[in-house]
Amino acid sequence: MLKHGILGLLNYGEMTGYEIMGTFRDSLNFFWKAQTSQIYRELQVLRERGFVEDRLVEQTGKPDKRIFSITPVGREELKRWLREEETGFQPRSEILMRVFFRGETEPAENRDYFRALQKECREFGRNLISAEGYVREYAEALESEYKALYWEMTVDFGRRYMEMISDWCEECVRKLEEADEHIGD
């Protein structure tokens, strides 16, 4: 998957591994984290497969750099991937794995767990809302408003997702309190 993320970014313009890392951090980070070590490794694989090309640029005062660009074959691969059947709409969830087995710990402790989670999600959601403004600005500065639209969609997803979890946490706390009242039924 990271391979296609890298191809997607290189499709916007040529970049070094370091710049790819930075762009990942600034825009895709909330739904996909990329380590430099993995980026450099995947770039090698992409080059072997002919999806990207690179050239070395010597610099003074800074380390030399290797600038990568997407090839026509790489662009084909990117499109193929975009048209692949969607399978990832049921993501693996660590939260749910933990909640499922929460019968093992005390209701009071679990109530705290949900409250803490809710707090984190709300905070994160607020950060995303400010990110939405940032995306819009960025899009205007850039010429490509059409492409920024999709970035906006991902941020909107994040916002809705955090809101959903927050509501769900509330319902979970409610369920726990209800169960508490019926002890011994």
Next chain:
Amino acid sequence: MLKHGILGLLNYGEMTGYEIMGTFRDSLNFFWKAQTSQIYRELQVLRERGFVEDRLVEQTGKPDKRIFSITPVGREELKRWLREEETGFQPRSEILMRVFFRGETEPAENRDYFRALQKECREFGRNLISAEGYVREYAEALESEYKALYWEMTVDFGRRYMEMISDWCEECVRKLEEADEHIGD
């Protein structure tokens, strides 16, 4: 992570690898898929670490089986994991990765993409609603209503999540149509 899922199941009672696989399929499957190959491998690791024990049961007419049970150390580990700081509330998302780069394909195609995704999520959501009834039945048959509560919560999460994506898809289609009207602005 799968290790703790297995520990969680064995905490309900002793099981073979095959039964663990079945239980996974019937209850955790929508947020975590487990291959048999991985289950058997993780069981070996858990045994090496002293978190589970096994005994061999010979059978006639069927293959012999190896029944696993959780040890006190394993139970401790399960609790430790449940109390770990929650980090997984921003899951990696394949959907968002694809949407982010969708500027590369045509708006009309992308509109179809969102509609198809919405349809899938709605269908899946309906299946989860019927699953909710199934969980409640199962819980009554089982003595442990308290533990079933957490199962119910995970199903409720799934239902809300599917609804959220469905709403989001609608908003995305709306955004695309709006952008279509402003071509050339």
Next chain:
DNA sequence: TGGGTCATGTAACCTGTTACATGATTAG
């Protein structure tokens, strides 16, 4: 006679994580 259930696993592979290593320049 063909597919499903019970029941076990191995091997190779792919992807992501953690830890480490280097080294100059520049801004506070």
Next chain:
DNA sequence: CTAATCATGTAACAGGTTACATGACCCA
């Protein structure tokens, strides 16, 4: 003086996926 930025990677490990292998019994 110290921390951040630029810029590159390697090595080992952890976790998940795909493909393969075996074999009997039971039901339609």
